[in-house]
Amino acid sequence: MKIPFSIRLLQPLATFASGLGKRKKLLIMIYHRVLDKPDFMRPGEVDKVAFTWHMQLLAKHFNVLPLADALDRMQNDTLPSRAVCITFDDGYADNYNNALPILQQFNLTATFFIANGFLNGGRMWNDTVIEAIRNFPGSVLDLTEIGLGQFDMISENQKGQAANKIIGQIKHLPIETRNQYTAYIAAQSQNLPDDLMMTSEQLKKLYQSGMEIGGHTVNHPILAKLDDEIANQEILQNKLFLEQLLSISLRFFAYPNGKPDSDFLRQHKQMVRENGYQAAVSTHWGVATKSTDQLQLPRFTPWDKTPLKFMIRIFSKYN
Incomplete structure (x- = not known):
């Protein structure tokens, strides 16, 4: 697999930045x-080529730790400089087919937060919208009947923009209403x-390969919208x-959507604790x-999108 040539030009940056990150900070990455x-x-998702150079850079220039080890070491003041954890949300098949071999190539581990309601042939609502628009056979998608307007479907760019706008319009609707709109689309x-x-x-x-599995609710709802x-039952x-x-005890949880005080509230943190989780991650x-x-x-x-910007942005988080 071809890796961007510019990776070979990053050593001066890494050398310059080697003095950064002495303070005990942990960067947890979301995929x-x-x-x-x-x-x-x-457009916001990485492909195999990009993920490969991401992992190559992390393995070479950072201290990538399992989430459990990183949190333990952070609490006992033994966290190394430039500490990183890798996490995945939702449970997509390409996590197993594509991400796992690349992680193994660089001897890295990650935590995968799984919404189990979509395993074995399920499909998340936003993916239904995306795939319905991708495969829409006409030139105009008319959603005026459900109050969402009309969208031109001639070009790839128009389809991408339509999916993004529609998802934004219905994301925070009550679940039953959102599901009805999704089914209509x-x-x-x-x-x-x-x-x-x-x-x-x-x-x-995936678990047997040495990866950590965490909770992510059954149906990936926005918890703040639920009774x-x-x-609590979702969690x-x-x-x-x-x-x-998996015959294990789960230690970690990821809040769906994950914005504090918007997608999850104080009582949901309490539910996570009372259900036996050690820690939980947001998208803040x-x-x-x-x-x-x-x-x-x-x-x-x-x-x-480029190794240089990727490295600069990550190093800046440790300042």
């Missing part, structure tokens, strides 16, 4: 998918995939299912320190 190749419908299209998420067997093999009893039933499937951008709330750990999405 969702590792695609076979770039996808105009998913799906009915306008054809040939929706049923292999986007891992199977139970793939998840078992407390339903929210608890997800944990029980994964623990029984930042780095963690010993004083960070262990039930609201920040993470960071590596969206830079």
